[in-house]
Amino acid sequence: xxxxxxxxxxxxxxxxxxxxxxxxxxxxxxxxxxxxxxxxxxxxxxxxxxxxxxxxxxxxxxxxxxxxxxxxxxxxxxxxxxxxxxxxxxxxxxxxxxxxxxxxxxxxxxxxxxxxxxxxxxxxxxxxxxxxxxxxxxxxxxxxxxxxxxxxxxxxxxxxxxxxxxxxxxxxxxxxxxxxxxxxxxxxxxxxxxxxxxxxxxxxxxxxxxxxxxxxxxxxxxxxxxxxxxxxxxx
Amino acid sequence: xxxxxxxxxxxxxxxxxxxxxxxxxxxxxxxxxxxxxxxxxxxxxxxxxxxxxxxxxxxxxxxxxxxxxxxxxxxxxxxxxxxxxxxxxxxxxxxxxxxxxxxxxxxxxxxxxxxxxxxxxxxxxxxxxxxxxxxxxxxxxxxxxxxxxxxxxxxxxxxxxxxxxxxxxxxxxxxxxxxxxxxxxxxxxxxxxxxxxxxxxxxxxxxxxxxxxxxxxxxxxxxxxxxxxxxxxxxxxxxxxxxxxxxxxxxxxxxxxxxxxxxxxxxxxxxxxxxxxxxxxxxxxxxxxxxxxxxxxxxxxxxxxxxxxxxxxxxxxxxxxxxxxxxxxxxxxxxxxxxxxxxxxxxxxxxxxxxxxxxxxxxxxxxxxxxxxxxxxxxxxxxxxxxxxxxxxxxxxxxxxxxxxxxxxxxxxxx
Ligand SMILES: Nc1ncnc2c1ncn2[C@@H]1O[C@H](COP(=O)(O)OP(=O)(O)O)[C@@H](O)[C@H]1O
Ligand SMILES: [Mg+2]
Numbered sequence: 001x002x003x004x005x006x007x008x009x010x011x012x013x014x015x016x017x018x019x020x021x022x023x024x025x026x027x028x029x030x031x032x033x034x035x036x037x038x039x040x041x042x043x044x045x046x047x048x049x050x051x052x053x054x055x056x057x058x059x060x061x062x063x064x065x066x067x068x069x070x071x072x073x074x075x076x077x078x079x080x081x082x083x084x085x086x087x088x089x090x091x092x093x094x095x096x097x098x099x100x101x102x103x104x105x106x107x108x109x110x111x112x113x114x115x116x117x118x119x120x121x122x123x124x125x126x127x128x129x130x131x132x133x134x135x136x137x138x139x140x141x142x143x144x145x146x147x148x149x150x151x152x153x154x155x156x157x158x159x160x161x162x163x164x165x166x167x168x169x170x171x172x173x174x175x176x177x178x179x180x181x182x183x184x185x186x187x188x189x190x191x192x193x194x195x196x197x198x199x200x201x202x203x204x205x206x207x208x209x210x211x212x213x214x215x216x217x218x219x220x221x222x223x224x225x226x227x228x229x230x231x232x233x234x235x
Numbered sequence: 236x237x238x239x240x241x242x243x244x245x246x247x248x249x250x251x252x253x254x255x256x257x258x259x260x261x262x263x264x265x266x267x268x269x270x271x272x273x274x275x276x277x278x279x280x281x282x283x284x285x286x287x288x289x290x291x292x293x294x295x296x297x298x299x300x301x302x303x304x305x306x307x308x309x310x311x312x313x314x315x316x317x318x319x320x321x322x323x324x325x326x327x328x329x330x331x332x333x334x335x336x337x338x339x340x341x342x343x344x345x346x347x348x349x350x351x352x353x354x355x356x357x358x359x360x361x362x363x364x365x366x367x368x369x370x371x372x373x374x375x376x377x378x379x380x381x382x383x384x385x386x387x388x389x390x391x392x393x394x395x396x397x398x399x400x401x402x403x404x405x406x407x408x409x410x411x412x413x414x415x416x417x418x419x420x421x422x423x424x425x426x427x428x429x430x431x432x433x434x435x436x437x438x439x440x441x442x443x444x445x446x447x448x449x450x451x452x453x454x455x456x457x458x459x460x461x462x463x464x465x466x467x468x469x470x471x472x473x474x475x476x477x478x479x480x481x482x483x484x485x486x487x488x489x490x491x492x493x494x495x496x497x498x499x500x501x502x503x504x505x506x507x508x509x510x511x512x513x514x515x516x517x518x519x520x521x522x523x524x525x526x527x528x529x530x531x532x533x534x535x536x537x538x539x540x541x542x543x544x545x546x547x548x549x550x551x552x553x554x555x556x557x558x559x560x561x562x563x564x565x566x567x568x569x570x571x572x573x574x575x576x577x578x579x580x581x582x583x584x585x586x587x588x589x590x591x592x593x594x595x596x597x598x599x600x601x602x603x604x605x606x607x608x609x610x611x612x613x614x615x616x617x618x619x620x621x622x623x624x625x626x627x628x629x630x631x632x633x634x635x636x637x638x639x640x641x642x643x644x645x646x647x648x649x650x
Binding site: 092102 | 246647
């Protein structure tokens, strides 16, 4: 697996800290994290609840900013970017999969997948084509006109994966994508992400607290109390 | 952006009951304004006809400058001379839109039945002009109006208000005498025959007023060929103000020191009613607008809170803050537009029903019933439509901005 070592760093975190203020006290959710994520990696972050996994995902996904430290996406230092620039950057390079699927309930599966394309701006018919193709890739072509509440949890998460992938991002962030699924569907979702990662060389970073889902990953990082306890690259 | 539109429309369908309640508030508010505007429009039209035709004010009144304020003190000086009457009338008749120019002459004096006498106030007018002045195309009176008429063949016949005739026990065909101070200050008396009687519609004038032929008036006043004013009838009421300015320039340019009043300036009652209705309209409109703003803001405020997690999701996948504002203001714009359209529909339906129902009522200061009709006041209705849509859209701005400012991770964590 020398691909991981030679591939350029897609994302660099340097001494990243994140402190939450809670009234008088404050919590350090992340303590001086330094980390390189390489293009094409399939990376799992795991650890007990409260260890800082979500906080790390938010910072890696550029929807939260570190209290201290640097985050570089490729050559781009993100520290100085304003909200619009960051939002644009996310729209072009980062896909998201959420624990609660977060599909728009009044839009069909296809329309949900079209959404990021339309936010980015572009012709409707083109978006429709790409979204249909993305739904086909996750095996849900038949359900393109279904509303989310007519789909099972596993199907919803697959729609969400299609939505994340439709803009051909460099990076997909998935925070606890299987926490609301049974073990069979969890397996299926992780396998699907793995398949997409292999087929398209899209970098995936996901979190889980279920060690059983870690057997097919390239790399796993164990977080504890906001620090990296171990960082294993799998053979 | 078309997808924002779709998202907004679907958003409205999400909480149908709430959207419906807001929609109804907008629609009912809109139709309240539109119907009231339509009713007042109709009343204004009726009052205008009443002033111009029934009260024979005509559209424009030409008189010597100062006549209205000083004329009582020095009638001789402020009356138009025969030469002026002829020349100005000719000038006016040559103008487009002028249908009629009628010289008028007011007088007052005592009317006697042989045993008793009382004060009268009268108008001298040519019988033919009197008939023309009272003709109006779009009259919709419930009971046909009894027109005041004088007989060109019998200049000594006078038209008396009912109260005046009753007071002196003068019936139609009865004989009386009028005693008047002539222009030169001499007492003049002439026998008159009572023609028809009429109701002025106003208790204070109904026991004093009379109409005389212009010939009789001039004889009584010893004012051959003279007039205190010229009443001008136009073929188009909407041209009144424009023509006043135009004619005034022309007449002043031709060397006549005259002034011109529009019917509106001479009709106190019209102005009072107009002023009162405009005030009520403003009152209704501001209440309705306040209700619309509050219900839209309230409804959008709740929507924004309910959809916090969705906002977080959209922001994460690349929707800018401005996009969030656009999304929710589009939603409220659709809501108010649909609400106004629904309101328009209600307005048309109710208006149709009212106009069909043949309702009539007796307005204050009036003797005859008038039909209750509602016009389509296009001007005010479109103004309301635009204002309401704008205000309704803006009402969502504060909640939308609150939504856009939300922290993404807080929003995503919201349940
Ligand atoms: N928005 C927040 N405000 C305050 N404290 C927070 C916030 N988000 C996370 N934390 C705290 O930071 C720590 C890490 O949380 P999190 O990253 O959610 O952990 P994990 O995802 O591993 O369960 C926890 O102690 C949590 O209480
Ligand atoms: Mg978490």
